[in-house]
Structure formats: structure tokens, C-alpha cells
Amino acid sequence: MYRRLLSLSLYILLCLAVFAPAPAAHAEELRIFSGAGLMKPMEELRHNFEKQHGVSINVHYGSSGEIFGMLGVGQTCDVFIPGAAKYTMDAVKNGWIEPSTIKDIVKHVPIIMVPGGNPAGIKSLDDLARPGVKVALCDPKAAAVGRVSKKMLEKAKLMDKVQPNVVVFAPTANQLLVYIALGQADAAINWLDVTTWAEGKGKIEVVRIDEKRNMIKTIPTAVHVSAKDKPMALKLNDYIASPEGLTIWEKWGFEPCGQ
Template sequence: MGLVIVCGFIGACFIPSSHENTKRSEITVLAGAGLMKPMNELTTNFEKNTGVKINVQYGGSGELLGTLMTSKKGDVLIVGERTNIEKAKEKGYMLNDTIVNITSHEPVIAIKKGNPKDIHSLKDLSKENVKIAIGDPQACAIGKVSEQLFNKHGISPNIVAKTPTVNQLLTYIISGQVDAVIIWGDMLTWPESRSKIEIIKIEGVKNQTILAGVTSISKNPEISKEFVRYLKSNESKVIWEKWGFKLID
């Protein structure tokens, strides 16, 4: 039987061998939980067009770094917070020349539909009758951003819960357990949040860059590099934009 060469739509070509095919055609991606919607589409497309199996583990950026360092498993790391990528680099867990900026998203205040607590700015989160939940600054990117915003503006809100992922914050506000949360603006595109919450822009806030790179412990670095390149492809940009993310060069 002739040898079959598999060429993906992203320009990735690899030649399967009888003893390496299973190992070479599977990678594990550690991705921020807030990226779940676009990542589900992106990984499905990549799998369909290349035959590569992608296992995705979602979590907070701090949690993912911990997973990488303790389990010594993971081929690609994708997080929405630069500090944790820098920590991974410092500890030798990244192939530094593979790290790229993928896209960005904007921190916003999410409130109940109709704005019953009359919240219009970051300062209003410190009202006595307003209960909020935030991401745990040690566990997820949005938690670190929230903490920085409160410190910068001298705000001491009534925090009743801290969560390890931004996805749990969305659950808190939709279920009515709190009056406000700080999440990513792109999460308003999620089916579960449409028509259920409103967002308030935070004056002067900067978009947070999402970065991706191949780990130094990857067992499939070439395929992993192709996947990271795919995340910046024109096809991928359409998907990121569809889910509310901001395109960057």
C-alpha cells in the first residue's frame, strides 16, 4: 500500500508512520475557561481538517499553570493573562519563540437585566446594598484584573464569593445570587447570557491580550506549533470575532 501524506488546510503536512501515528496525531491544549466557546469551534475545525485529535482542558489561567507544572503534561498553553505565561517561561515550561498574541477581550461589569441596583460605574460596586462576586486573583485572569481595578480606583466592594473561573461568575449573575460581576464582554455572545444580563463599560480599562504558545514538555511540538499558527489564521479570526473577541495584529 502506498504511503499517504496528510496535508491540513493550514499548510501543515506530516507523514504518519506505523509506530508513531497514534502518538503524533494527538495533543493536549490547556485553555482559559473563558475561551471555551470559540475554542470548541476552533479545535473541531482543526481536527476535521488535519486528523489530529485535540484534548482540551479548560480552567483559570493560574490553575492551568499549576496543572502544567505539577502534571508535566500539556502541549499548548492558551491564557488571557500575560503574567502566567511569563511565569511558565521563567520556569522553563515554554518554547519561548512560539509564544504569540492571539486576540484580546475587554473586562466589563455584568448586571441583572433592568439594572435593579442602579449600577452605572465601577464606583457603584461599592454601594452598601450591592453584592458582587469576583474571580479569584490567584486562579483566573479576570480575578487579577478585578483586583487591580479595585486597587487603582480605591474601591472596596461587598465581595460575597470568589470563583476559580470566569464561567462561574456568569452563573452567579444569571442565577441572581449576586448583583454584579466583572467578566469579559465577549461572554455576552454566549447563548446562556443573551437577554439575561446587561453590561456596563469600565472607563479607562484596557483590553487583555490572550496569548498562546507551545510548551517545552510537548510530545508533539511540530503539530502543536501548527495549531498555534492556526489560532491566528484568517479562518480563526472570523471565529474569534463571531464570539465577540477583539482582533489584534
Template sequence: MKRRAGLLFVAFVCLLAACVCLSACGSEAEVAQTTTSATATAGFGEDAASIMVYAGAGMKKPMEEIGLAFEEQHGVVVEYNFTGSGAQLSQIELTHQGDVFMPGSAMYLDTAEEKGLVEYRQNVAYHIPVITVPQGNPANITCLDDLAKPDIKLVWGDPEVAAIGKTGIGIVKKAGIYEAVWKNVVATFPTMNEVMLQISLGQADAAINWWDTVKFDDTIEVIEIPREQNDIKLIPVGLLKFSEHPQTSRGFMDFCVSEQGKAIFEKHGFVTYPDPDYEG
């Protein structure tokens, strides 16, 4: 009798262990299936934990906010390189690494496309050049021609690497004052943020910068450049041909031009594409 009871107890223990094991295996399978499904959904059908985006320094604030919103909605981390557009183009061409390129001017994406580096593109917003001066405008700058006056101290974006530097040179050449203006340039900087800082600190009398960059800075005053003298730049975004996560990257690009993405750009002072006032 005791022997029979002992055997029954052993059988019961074995059965219980088998049920626990089956239950655990089922749960693990369910978790694995759910995790795989979530990854595919978040990564637009790809197993993408992150994407690499080259964005012009002038888009830092809106792009960081867009990156966080995209990660929250899709579970994909957006890693950024915020340097001058020219420097970014050189890095892209040299390394063939990264997923998305959003330079401060379409001319850089045009060049990348001509070099066979870009597969797909969309238009996002506009960069509008303005004259910036320190609060109080101590040099009494009122127009482009004032930048050519003797003894005016200017800072400038480095035209070799910064979209605003190259654009500014085009504007003063168009106005026929390039040589006189360039004599007044006391320093150049690789990004527009550094140019803005110099004006904010009163280290120079004026600079040409993007309107969206300085719009909310109360240490800087703005003099608008008339449309006929200006060179408004379209901000595009392009998918790099060697992207390791092309579908996820396209999803990110679509997010940038979505209503939510546009609202973020507008919040940071940008005019979003398309706008009839800046077309043609």
C-alpha cells in the same frame, strides 16, 4: 496419464496460492506505506495522535470549535484542560506535562516563561473586562464607582486562580475603590463561567467579567468600562518546553492565529490580535 494430470493440477494450485500471497503482501505494504505517510502528514512529521492544551475557561467555546476543525484537517485530537489560568500554571509547573498553554491573560504566560516552562509564543486575541448585571439591572449600576456603594452584592472571580478575578482587582485598585468594593463581595468563584451564572440567575447585583463571555447572553446586561479605567488583557498561546509533540503543537498554535482560527474567535465575540484600538 491420470498421474500427470494430477501433478499439473497440484502445480496450478500452488502457483495460484503464491500469486494470492504476493498480491496480499503487496497490498499490506501499500497500506502500511500510505498509513505511515498519512500519520506523518497529519502530525507535522511526528507520530502524534493527540496533544494536550491548557486553555482558560473563558476560551472554552472557540477553543472546542478550533480543536474539532484542527482534528478534521490534520487527524490529531486536541485534549483540553479548561480551568482557571492560575490553577493551570501551578499544574504545569508541578507535572511538566502538556503541550500548549493559552491562559486568559499574558501575565500567566509571562510567569511561565520566566520559570523556563515556555519555548515559543504567539498573540491570539484580547480579553476586555466589563461590568455585568442581571437583566433589568435591578441595582441600577452605571459605572465602576457604583460597585463601591453600600449594600451592593458582588460576585468575583477568585484572584488566586482566575485571570478575571485578578484583573478585576487591578481595575478597582486603579480607581481607588478596592476596599469598599471588596467589602461588597459575597462570593468568589474559580472561573468566569461560574461568575456569569451567578449574575444570570440574579444571585448578585454585579460582577466584572470578560465581554466576550457574556456578549451573547440575553440574561445579562453589560456596562462598558472606560478605556482609561480599564485593563484590557492580551490572550497569548505558548508552546511548553516539555511538549512531546512540539511540531504538531506549533501547527496547532499557527492554526489558532490563522484566518480560520481568527474567524472562529470573532464568531464567539472576541477581538483578535492585532487591533489598533486595543494596542498601546
């Protein structure tokens, strides 16, 4: 009798397993390629989305040139967020990004970052060309802020004069912050949002760039054409640009594109 009951129980369990509704199919892990300078808001956005949707998200942070290059050699992601729209539009031209998924999120505002107290007395772009001033810039071939810095200085006809003062071409905006916070350079052209980071608190100051000379950029988010879980990738993309998401971006010093 006991064996019959046991056999019946096993049969029922087997039937339940066979005929139970299949769980929703999701990729094991969503993957984001993000500009390194966006790390602070992106980590908060990632954590919130994981908690809300029960998914795992892996974020690769690198310079905009690096993450663009990763797409170029065939690596794929679900969501692509470089530090400037140019990289997204170039990715669209190459057939890597779904154009209809592009959403402009926030502005990237260049400023001059100086050590606390501004020991070199930097007041404008022109001061970066003064003899003896130590300047830190990002590599224009690697980071969005490096590309913008080069264009800005060239437009102001200052690049040839500033070039001899450059003590380092850093690969990311994050490393520029470190150079200035440690006093290893007198000035750096960096993003305004990076100045809100705890690593620079009390160690750096901001010198605004004249609006007529400045080149403010847009940060977009978009979905890769080969996203493994397209529905969830679209949800993540929407969340990053949502009102809730924008509150997080603003918390970290970014200005929404609609303002």
C-alpha cells in the same frame, strides 16, 4: 497447486507489509491547556483543526491559575492558552514554553456584568462600593479576570470598600456569568466576550468601565517545550492565531490584537 498459490500470495503480502513506507509519526492526541473563559471559540477551533488534519485534540479547560499550576507540577501539553499574557510569560521564565512560538491573538476586555434591567442601577466601578450592592468577583488566585479585577479596584482605591459587598469569589469567568444570569448578584467584573454566550442571552446587560480605569489584557497562544508532536503542535498554534482562527474569535466577542 492451490497451496503453492496461497503460499505465494502470503509471501507477497508479507513483503508489502515489510517494505511499505512507514506512516507519518504523530502523537495519538494533541493536548491543549486553555482558560475556561475561552471555551466557546476553542471548541470550534478544535473541531475545525481535527477535521482538517485528521488528529484528535483533548482540551483541558480551567482557570488560568489552575492550568499554570498544572505545568508547575510537571504536567505537559502541546499548546498553552491562558486568559492573560502574564501566565504565558511566567511559564517562559520557568522554562515551560517556547518563547519563539508565542502569538498574541485577541484582547480580553473587562466590563461590569449586571442582571437584565440592571436592578441595582450600576453605572461605574464606584457603584460596586455602595452599601447593600451584592458583588460577584473571580478569585484573584485562580482566574485571570479575578486578578485583573483586584488590581483595577485597588488602583481606583475601591477594593477596601467593595470587599464587604462581595458575596462570592468564583473560580472561573463562566461561573460569574451564571451568578448574574440567575440574579444571585447585582454586578460582576467579567470579560466582555463572555456576555455573548447563549447562557446569558436576555438575562444580562453590560456596563462599560471607563477607559482610564480599565485594564485590557492580551490572550496569547504558545507551544510547550515538551510537546509530543512539535510539528503538529506548531501547526495548531499557527491555526489558532490565523486569519481563519481570528474570524472564530471575533464571532465569540473577542477583538483581535491588531485592532
